[in-house]
Amino acid sequence: MTILVVGLSHRTAPLSVLEQAALTGDGVDRLLTDVAAAETIGEAVLLATCNRLEIYADVEKFHTSVAGITQALTQHTGLALEALTPHLYVHYDERAVQHLFRVACGLDSMVVGEAQILGQIKGALALAQKLGTAGRVLNELVQQALRVGKRAHTETEIDKAGQSLVTVGLEAAEEAIGPITGKTALIVGAGSVSALAAATLRRAGVGRIVIANRTYERGARVAASVGGEAIPFDRTGEALADADLLVSCTGAAGLVIDTDQVAAAMRQRPGRPLFVLDLALPHDVDQAVADLEEVTLVNLERISERVADDRRLPSVEQVQRIVAEEVAEFAGWQRSVRVAPTVVALRARAAEVVASELDRLAGRLPELDERQRDEVAQTVRRVVDKLLHTPTVRVKEMARRPDGVSYADVLRELFDLDPQAVEAVTAPETEEGVS
Structure with a gap:
């Protein structure tokens, strides 16, 4: 493993x-x-x-x-x-x-x-x-x-x-076009990121939120959740002319918004800036729109530059300690899984010995009736189970230590277990044997 x-x-x-x-x-x-x-x-x-x-x-x-x-x-x-x-x-x-x-x-x-x-x-x-x-x-x-x-x-x-990608992007938006309170936002897409963008914009005080999505019904659901409005996808260009902010994250394989489309929208609104937040990968928006006058484009790369210093905060060090603890915990689980087949093989070996000895007893004492044979068999199995209980529990506990797998090797040596028999134990049998 x-x-x-x-x-x-x-x-x-x-x-x-x-x-x-x-x-x-x-x-x-x-x-x-x-x-x-x-x-x-x-x-x-x-x-x-x-x-x-x-x-x-x-x-x-x-x-x-x-x-x-x-x-x-x-x-x-x-x-x-x-x-x-x-x-x-x-x-x-x-x-x-x-x-x-x-x-x-x-x-x-x-x-x-x-x-x-x-x-x-x-x-x-x-x-x-x-x-x-x-x-x-x-x-x-x-x-x-x-x-x-x-x-x-x-x-x-x-x-x-x-902060979320959307929040960081909106900080950049206010730097570019001023306070976004009361402004109009066009969101292209209706996935989880788009829904997050819509909710964040609503909390920030955006006046009007328009959702354009290829599946109208899905866009309508997102719009309804924030008191916005949904439009058919083919009306995106029309809505772009009225928007102060464009947020796009569709997950499409190609461009969703091209430069000509944005340029046409800007000609209908002279002197009114547009902020474009492209959160998609691959990009939804043609990156050449950044060259248009009055248009500011921020993509994932720009956002990455803005948040680079966050990794030096004290909370990061706390989380790193949590990660180290949990990695050690998972390593212990891995070692316990590796020792489990040895435990199963040991119990299987004990069952073989018990069965063999009960067969010999049946040959030596043929006069025993079925009830007596069952009583003897149950007694022998209880004795073996009690003898094996402590070492199997202990080896599983010790297996979680850094040197724990070596205890399985000792168990195999002490009871002369066949390595091939141990390797043959399947995952379901392992689960049954160590429960």
């Missing part, structure tokens, strides 16, 4: 590369399914967000699995190997666990402490469970990551270390 993560994020790759690597819908499903089908990979979970693409896997062979995952990434993203590999990071075992826990706490986010990543991790696990690619190990890992993230937000002020 080796936990491996291979991925790229805003920390290792420029937005141009992340934009090319972005996957949506069926693309995520296909990549995850292909990775999990590899011979050396037992389980897999794919975390795909606007600024990261990571594959977590439980693998048998490290180098072969890294090569296989890298190859799958090139096939599904369309990036050439030489364009992708300089930006990939690879962590395994404790470092992989630590990385996921940091991600869950928001320490690795573009905006430190943002809690939206927890929902994205939960969604990644749900997809893996739906596709059957997550088993015992990654289920436990991701569930603990979610607990660690919640603990960080409960026990520290990491939420204050950084």
Whole structure:
């Protein structure tokens, strides 16, 4: 059992590369399914967000699995190997666990402490469970990551270390166009980020919120939640001419707002500035709109520059300590899982000895009736169970220590257990044997 993560994020790759690597819908499903089908990979979970693409896997062979995952990434993203590999990071075992826990706490986010990543991790696990690619190990890992993230937000002020992408973007908006109270905002998209943007704008006092989405009904639901209005997607250009702010995050594969569209809107409103917040990856808005007069464009890269100093805040150090504690806890769980097959093999060996001796007793004392034989058998089994109870409980407790797996080796030596018999124990049998 080796936990491996291979991925790229805003920390290792420029937005141009992340934009090319972005996957949506069926693309995520296909990549995850292909990775999990590899011979050396037992389980897999794919975390795909606007600024990261990571594959977590439980693998048998490290180098072969890294090569296989890298190859799958090139096939599904369309990036050439030489364009992708300089930006990939690879962590395994404790470092992989630590990385996921940091991600869950928001320490690795573009905006430190943002809690939206927890929902994205939960969604990644749900997809893996739906596709059957997550088993015992990654289920436990991701569930603990979610607990660690919640603990960080409960026990520290990491939420204050950084603000949401939307809030940071709105700070930039007020610098560009002045107070946004009473202004008109056009939001393109109706996903979770767009809904967050709508709610944040409403709290900030924006006067009018318009939602444009390809699926009108979904846009209408978001609009209703903030007292806004929904429009058909083909009316986006018309609404743009009336807006003071444009926020776009659709997850579309190509541009949603082009330069000509923005230029046409600006000609209808001379002297009135427009602020554009593009939170999408790939970009929704043609980056050339920044060259238009009276237009200010802020994208994820600009936001990253604004929040870079948040990682020096004291709450970050508190969360780092929590992560270290939880990594040690998960390592203990891993060791207990590794010792479990030895415990199962020991009990199986004891059962074989009991069965053998009861057969011999039946041959020596044929006069015993069925009730007497059952009583003798139950007595022998109770004696064996009581003798094995303490050492099996203790070895499972001691297995959680850093040197715990060595206790399983001692147990195998003392009882002369066949290593192949131990390796043959399946996960369901392990669960039954250690309960």
